[in-house]
Amino acid sequence: xxxxxxxxxxxxxxxxxxxxxxxxxxxxxxxxxxxxxxxxxxxxxxxxxxxxxxxxxxxxxxxxxxxxxxxxxxxxxxxxxxxxxxxxxxxxxxxxxxxxxxxxxxxxxxxxxxxxxxxxxxxxxxxxxxxxxxxxxxxxxxxxxxxxxxxxxxxxxxxxxxxxxxxxxxxxxxxxxxxxxxxxxxxxxxxxxxxxxxxxxxxxxxxxxxxxxxxxxxxxxxxxxxxxxxxxxxxxxxxxxxxxxxxxxxxxxxxxxxxxxxxxxxxxxxxxxxxxxxxxxxxxxxxxxxxxxxxxxxxxxxxxxxxxxxxxxxxxxxxx
Amino acid sequence: xxxxxxxxxxxxxxxxxxxxxxxxxxxxxxxxxxxxxxxxxxxxxxxxxxxxxxxxxxxxxxxxxxxxxxxxxxxxxxxxxxxxxxxxxxxxxxxxxxxxxxxxxxxxxxxxxxxxxxxxxxxxxxxxxxxxxxxxxxxxxxxxxxxxxxxxxxxxxxxxxxxxxxxxxxxxxxxxxxxxxxxxxxxxxxxxxxxxxxxxxxxxxxxxxxxxxxxxxxxxxxxxxxxxxxxxxxxxxxxxxxxxxxxxxxxxxxxxxxxxxxxxxxxxxxxxxxxxxxxxxxxxxxxxxxxxxxxxxxxxxxxxxxxxxxxxxxxxxxxxxxxxxxxxxxxx
Numbered sequence: 001x002x003x004x005x006x007x008x009x010x011x012x013x014x015x016x017x018x019x020x021x022x023x024x025x026x027x028x029x030x031x032x033x034x035x036x037x038x039x040x041x042x043x044x045x046x047x048x049x050x051x052x053x054x055x056x057x058x059x060x061x062x063x064x065x066x067x068x069x070x071x072x073x074x075x076x077x078x079x080x081x082x083x084x085x086x087x088x089x090x091x092x093x094x095x096x097x098x099x100x101x102x103x104x105x106x107x108x109x110x111x112x113x114x115x116x117x118x119x120x121x122x123x124x125x126x127x128x129x130x131x132x133x134x135x136x137x138x139x140x141x142x143x144x145x146x147x148x149x150x151x152x153x154x155x156x157x158x159x160x161x162x163x164x165x166x167x168x169x170x171x172x173x174x175x176x177x178x179x180x181x182x183x184x185x186x187x188x189x190x191x192x193x194x195x196x197x198x199x200x201x202x203x204x205x206x207x208x209x210x211x212x213x214x215x216x217x218x219x220x221x222x223x224x225x226x227x228x229x230x231x232x233x234x235x236x237x238x239x240x241x242x243x244x245x246x247x248x249x250x251x252x253x254x255x256x257x258x259x260x261x262x263x264x265x266x267x268x269x270x271x272x273x274x275x276x277x278x279x280x281x282x283x284x285x286x287x288x289x290x291x292x293x294x295x296x297x298x299x300x301x302x303x304x305x306x307x308x309x310x311x312x313x314x315x316x317x318x319x320x
Numbered sequence: 321x322x323x324x325x326x327x328x329x330x331x332x333x334x335x336x337x338x339x340x341x342x343x344x345x346x347x348x349x350x351x352x353x354x355x356x357x358x359x360x361x362x363x364x365x366x367x368x369x370x371x372x373x374x375x376x377x378x379x380x381x382x383x384x385x386x387x388x389x390x391x392x393x394x395x396x397x398x399x400x401x402x403x404x405x406x407x408x409x410x411x412x413x414x415x416x417x418x419x420x421x422x423x424x425x426x427x428x429x430x431x432x433x434x435x436x437x438x439x440x441x442x443x444x445x446x447x448x449x450x451x452x453x454x455x456x457x458x459x460x461x462x463x464x465x466x467x468x469x470x471x472x473x474x475x476x477x478x479x480x481x482x483x484x485x486x487x488x489x490x491x492x493x494x495x496x497x498x499x500x501x502x503x504x505x506x507x508x509x510x511x512x513x514x515x516x517x518x519x520x521x522x523x524x525x526x527x528x529x530x531x532x533x534x535x536x537x538x539x540x541x542x543x544x545x546x547x548x549x550x551x552x553x554x555x556x557x558x559x560x561x562x563x564x565x566x567x568x569x570x571x572x573x574x575x576x577x578x579x580x581x582x583x584x585x586x587x588x589x590x591x592x593x594x595x596x597x598x599x600x601x602x603x604x605x606x607x608x609x610x611x612x613x614x615x616x617x618x619x620x621x622x623x624x625x626x627x628x629x630x631x632x633x634x635x636x637x638x639x640x641x642x643x644x645x646x647x648x649x650x651x652x
Contacts, residue, residue, distance in 0.1 A: 259547075
């Protein structure tokens with residue numbers, strides 16, 4: 001049984017002009033110690049999936065269907081107080097902008113000890129000693145002195161290190177990292193990815209890594225889910241999805257990334273743009289942009305189908 | 321390769337400082353001196369007509385300051401910028417010259433006036449430079465500009481908010497082309513876009529360059545994008561160009577340790593599950609740059625000389641590199 005199980009998750013936003021379905025029947029699992037990458041373009045629903053799992057959907061968004069299970073226990077229908085205890089203790093979160101995660105008025109030491117003491121019975125001295133240990137582990141130099149500094153006294157890369165310490169200090173089973181390196185420069189990004197990968201491996205933590213950067217996924221994740229217009233287009237082992245994409249969208253996405261290795265005359269482009277929530281095409285949501293669409297595509301919505309090493313929601317892989 | 325006689329743009333030992341001192345009274349009481357931030361420090365390059373010169377570097381390296389210097393939004397604190405062999409400031413004094421350079425910005429949401437129809441946004445440079453005056457002549461030009469960037473004439477009736485990010489960037493490009501420029505400064509033109517849309521815009525920019533013979537100064541932090549666009553490349557670190565030359569040569573054989581670090585730091589699709597040892601350290605503050613070579617605190621090859629002496633350029637294989645280790649052949 002996977003650690004996290006998401007089954008047929010649907011998220012809706014009621015508006016005056018009707019209900020918008022932002023996530024439509026998402027299903028996937030993450031095993032203990034596994035890193036699942038979730039990739040997609042802006043508006044595909046990848047951050048929303050993370051927010052739904054940790055129970056931080058912004059109003060008026062609501063889970064309209066499906067189940068989320070952590071260790072076999074349903075967590076999608078919990079009241080806010082038990083859910084708050086699961087967040088932090090069982091599920092850690094890392095967001096793109098460290099300044100929105102850290103409280104600017106508290107020292108980072110206070111934020112770390114408070115997080116640990118909320119979730120475990122620790123004396124002040126013990127908590128402080130552990131906090132220094134975490135800062136040291138995430139690579140903050142002179143951790144014993146820096147523990148009493150405020151967030152603004154750290155650089156962007158260091159703040160993200162503190163956020164990682166904060167997410168991991170209660171030793172959660174699952175970490176949801178939403179674009180953890182997007183705001184950082186490439187040389188710092190490489191440091192943070194290596195850090196996150198190492199720490200989660202050491203602690204056997206499962207990670208859901210949400211990003212738009214396929215390169216980060218390639219280097220970090222074990223499996224990847226490619227999202228398009230509120231659905232999973234393809235899911236499978238990273239190497240298979242990147243080298244032999246089975247869904248025409250994944251294929252186009254890979255080909256549109258400029259390569260460092262060689263220069264091409266023209267990049268392959270996917271014409272058009274992702275549909276808006278209030279103007280979803282019928283059948284497969286990708287069919288208006290798909291170079292391989294045929295008569296079945298506008299009529300029927302495909303579920304995930306076996307496509308060699310991966311699963312793809314595409315009628316090209318329907319047999320019989 | 322023979323160099324053209326007239327360079328589209330030439331920067332000669334250009335520096336740009338920002339005054340970041342505290343207010344006068346505060347300085348009086350605390351006895352603090354004035355402080356300057358050297359955003360651009362002694363930078364020289366030339367851009368040949370019809371080619372793309374790209375500047376790449378991390379945030380705060382001074383690349384956007386150069387973009388603004390190149391179109392005259394900033395005056396250099398020191399050094400000269402020449403547009404077709406004339407001082408940029410005198411070239412910009414003449415509307416006939418000024419219309420020949422334009423800029424495309426990063427954020428297509430902030431750079432288009434939300435209260436104007438797209439046709440008015442694109443028509444403004446045409447009217448401002450008097451390239452056409454009769455209404456249907458202006459409308460005709462707007463129509464052909466919109467179709468050139470892959471939009472329809474009907475799109476001209478709409479407002480910017482009705483378009484996606486990629487389409488807005490097409491509108492920005494149409495507006496930039498409206499004054500019939502030869503030289504475009506593109507400051508991170510695709511950084512705010514998704515990759516599939518980025519491919520559309522990069523393809524469009526290269527098509528337009530070929531069709532109209534445009535010259536680009538292309539600024540980006542994304543090395544893969546730069547590789548796709550650049551003929552020549554400059555790598556910036558803390559206000560200086562540390563390596564510049566033909567892009568292909570630099571990508572095949574990066575010499576400066578910082579260029580190598582940048583190339584190595586980029587997660588790559590072809591390197592699935594790669595384990596690596598990232599270079600430590602962060603960008604130092606440009607207000608108090610390290611003495612000697614600005615990169616020495618993070619450089620694996622740094623020695624005593626690097627800590628005290630600022631490296632001059634050495635030429636290798638048509639590439640200029642500012643590095644003592646390369647000069648002394650310590651770079652392996």
